[in-house]
Amino acid sequence: MNLHELTIHQAHDLLKNKEISARELTADVLARISDAEPAVDAYITITGDAALAQADMADKQILAGDIQSLTGIPLAIKDLICTKGIRTTCASKILENFIPPYDATVMGKLHQTGAVMVGKVNMDEFAMGSSTENSGIKLTKNPWNSAHVPGGSSGGSAAAVAADMCLGSLGSDTGGSIRQPAAHCGVVGVKPTYGRVSRFGLVAFASSLDQIGPLAKDVTDAAILLTAISGYDSKDSTSVNRPVPDYLAGLSNSVKGLRIGIPKEYRTSEGVSPDVTAAVQNAMAFYKDAGATLVDISLPHAPYAVAAYYLIAPAEASSNLARYDGVKYGQRDMDAGTLLDMYRQTRSKGFGPEVQRRILLGTYALSAGYYDAYYKKASQIRTLIKADFVKAFDVCDVILSPVTPTPAFKIGENTDDPLTMYLSDIFTLSANLAGIPGLSVPCGFSKDGLPVGLQLMGNYFDEQTLLNTAYAFEQATGFHTKRPEILKAS
Numbered sequence: 001m002n003l004h005e006l007t008i009h010q011a012h013d014l015l016k017n018k019e020i021s022a023r024e025l026t027a028d029v030l031a032r033i034s035d036a037e038p039a040v041d042a043y044i045t046i047t048g049d050a051a052l053a054q055a056d057m058a059d060k061q062i063l064a065g066d067i068q069s070l071t072g073i074p075l076a077i078k079d080l081i082c083t084k085g086i087r088t089t090c091a092s093k094i095l096e097n098f099i100p101p102y103d104a105t106v107m108g109k110l111h112q113t114g115a116v117m118v119g120k121v122n123m124d125e126f127a128m129g130s131s132t133e134n135s136g137i138k139l140t141k142n143p144w145n146s147a148h149v150p151g152g153s154s155g156g157s158a159a160a161v162a163a164d165m166c167l168g169s170l171g172s173d174t175g176g177s178i179r180q181p182a183a184h185c186g187v188v189g190v191k192p193t194y195g196r197v198s199r200f201g202l203v204a205f206a207s208s209l210d211q212i213g214p215l216a217k218d219v220t221d222a223a224i225l226l227t228a229i230s231g232y233d234s235k236d237s238t239s240v241n242r243p244v245p246d247y248l249a250g251l252s253n254s255v256k257g258l259r260i261g262i263p264k265e266y267r268t269s270e271g272v273s274p275d276v277t278a279a280v281q282n283a284m285a286f287y288k289d290a291g292a293t294l295v296d297i298s299l300p301h302a303p304y305a306v307a308a309y310y311l312i313a314p315a316e317a318s319s320n321l322a323r324y325d326g327v328k329y330g331q332r333d334m335d336a337g338t339l340l341d342m343y344r345q346t347r348s349k350g351f352g353p354e355v356q357r358r359i360l361l362g363t364y365a366l367s368a369g370y371y372d373a374y375y376k377k378a379s380q381i382r383t384l385i386k387a388d389f390v391k392a393f394d395v396c397d398v399i400l401s402p403v404t405p406t407p408a409f410k411i412g413e414n415t416d417d418p419l420t421m422y423l424s425d426i427f428t429l430s431a432n433l434a435g436i437p438g439l440s441v442p443c444g445f446s447k448d449g450l451p452v453g454l455q456l457m458g459n460y461f462d463e464q465t466l467l468n469t470a471y472a473f474e475q476a477t478g479f480h481t482k483r484p485e486i487l488k489a490s
């Protein structure tokens with residue numbers, strides 16, 4: 001087996017037994033990136049030299065007997081997580097040359113464990129999108145079929161994991177941006193509870209929804225990454241001061257007696273492809289056989305999630321993105337004659353069409369006279385969506401649904417139709433609106449050989465139950481062991 005094909009836990013065992021060195025592992029992953037990048041285009045910045053230097057430090061740490069789960073493990077980081085001295089673009093022209101003077105808290109945590117960063121990966125500009133086609137830098141392809149999108153917005157993170165161009169990665173999820181690309185690329189993705197992981201140093205999109213989380217080759221790796229990045233941070237006022245369990249130590253594959261809620265609203269969702277329905281029903285049958293109880297539940301306000309999200313997220317974005325004015329950050333249009341023209345031209349040239357659309361929608365929804373009709377109404381619906389979940393978790397431990405209505409669509413298929421693109425987020429948005437954790441685990445393939453994901457949503461801070469429920473399925477079915485054939489190294 002090639003070293004880049006290893007999972008984090010497999011590589012950890014080899015590093016611990018000194019059968020391989022961190023330098024060998026990192027060099028192999030960097031070589032894999034060189035081979036696969038022309039076909040996948042996952043990376044915005046590759047940090048080869050820095051990665052090898054970090055690997056050497058990890059080898060010293062291992063020699064000194066101080067190995068942790070991520071010591072010497074090569075990871076990819078979504079390009080909206082600030083990395084000290086390393087370009088952080090948000091896949092936007094406006095930040096094309098932005099070099100943060102500080103590390104995000106999650107980066108500090110990874111450095112402390114001796115993890116290696118091999119590069120920064122592509123995304124939809126400012127994380128706005130579901131296909132990574134809104135990147136202002138490059139077009140990432142789905143490693144399973146290069147005519148298809150990898151999903152988004154963390155499309156680079158998911159594609160890099162699926163194509164073995166890193167052992168694991170970090171993404172961010174505001175409305176599905178970890179779970180949806182994970183599903184489309186056949187990897188595991190976790191959106192933690194709001195407040196579980198510090199967002200200090202995460203470039204803000206919609207602050208009441210954003211969370212950082214892991215994308216990984218299997219549930220065990222996701223548990224390792226989640227343990228490493230979770231925890232209270234005084235620099236993020238929304239982070240919650242609660243002990244972090246060792247999610248790896250807590251992994252169990254028993255689902256006996258587990259109550260799995262099946263929302264009736266999602267049973268009848270229109271536009272769900274037969275491939276997705278079949279794979280999800282197959283998962284339900286598995287859980288029943290394994291001793292879990294399937295419970296019918298209702299999330300009556302779920303159908304309003306898309307409308308509420310696409311008012312709240314743009315509203316917050318319009319405020320968060322006001323800082324990119326050509327003065328404080330990033331690019332400035334130098335041709336403008338007046339200050340107002342400078343603002344106007346900097347933002348018109350620096351932001352892509354989807355980001356501009358969101359700023360306009362959000363500004364409108366917040367403006368005097370419309371605030372009550374749009375933003376306030378959406379916030380009230382959000383409260384109802386949250387109350388639905390609280391009620392549901394009285395009678396079930398986990399909620400099961402598809403991640404996406406269809407497998408990954410073709411590049412260009414939805415770019416002219418933002419509404420269709422927004423509607424594809426129907427299953428993922430509610431977890432962000434409510435603040436609960438959600439996970440995507442591979443659950444099968446479409447007739448065309450594209451991966452399908454299963455979504456599990458859990459109660460606040462109950463990531464362990466989500467991981468365990470997914471682990472039971474993964475260990476029994478083995479879908480996660482399949483890798484895209486076209487890119488298999490010879």
Ligand code: GLN
Pocket residue numbers: 127128129130152153172173174175176177178205313425
């Ligand atoms: N697809 C959603 C959007 O475009 C979610 C994006 C995200 O989670 N960052 O807003």
